[in-house]
Amino acid sequence: MTDTITVKGIVLSGDTLPDGxxxxxxxxxxTISKTISNKRTALEAITNLDGHFGLPACVGDTLKVEYVGYEPQMIVVTEDMRNVEITLAPYQALMGEVVVLDARQEENHYLDLNVTDEHGNLMDSDNLDISRIWIDEDGEEDYEYLNPKYFDENHPCRIYWDYDLALQDEDDKPLKEATLRIEADGYDDPVIIKVKYPKRNAKKTIKFKHKKK
Known part of the structure; x- marks a missing residue:
């Protein structure tokens, strides 16, 4: 049997300072992602404001670490990867070479969800599960959890539409619209909303009303 662990660590820049x-x-x-053949079900994590991340993986899995402007790095998961330090080297452009950054990063198409409780208090994003739901070809409901890309006190739940696999079609193009299901700890009924592809960015406030009895 393969051991599953939560790979934890920090991603750092490897830029050279003036003093060498x-x-x-x-x-x-x-972005830290598992490199598996079926990318529609790939797991990934995003580093937080301190550069830290956590991602479930099996010993022997290969993880890909990426950041715009830096060389991607592949690492193989071992049993002791619970406090790993990953340093990414910047792209080394040759003279006359043009380095093309990820255009989607520049577009910044994102959706900010402000989820509140019945009193209007902003809810902790750690207590939320957000998924896209749709009806498959067999007429049954299917779903895929979204991966919120950014958490802080100003942007509790920011979802970059162009980056989330669940919000892209089979050709990796952003969906024009999607139905989202938002579930919160302590509440029986989820909130279901329909959202459209943001031209640039969009904001939406969702309020939960009735707690579990």
Whole structure:
């Protein structure tokens, strides 16, 4: 049997400083993903404001660490990866070479969800589960959990539409619209909303009303 662990660690920049040292600054929003054949079910994590991440994986899995402007890095999961430090090296462009950054990062199409309780208090994003739901070809409901990309006190739940696999079609193009189901700890009934592809960015407030009895 393969052991499953939660790989935890920090992603740092490997920029060279004027004194010849390495910057070792946390990279916020770096992507760590499992490299598996079926990308529609791939797991991934995003580093937080301190550059830290956590991602369930099996010993022997290969993880890909990416950040715009830096060389991607592949790492193989071992049993002791519970406090790993990953340093990404910046792209080394040759003279005359043009480095093309990820255009989707520049577009910034995202959806900010402000989810509140029955009193209007902002709810902790750790207590929320957000998924896209749809009716499959057999007429049955299917779903896929979204991966919120950014959490802080100003943007409790920001979902970058262009990055989330669940919000893309089979050709990796953003869906024009989607139905989202939002579930919150302590509440029986989920909130279901329909959202359209944001031209640039969008905000939506969702309020839960009735707690579990």
């Amino acid at each position: 040292g390495i910057s070792k600054e946390p990279l916020i929003g770096a």
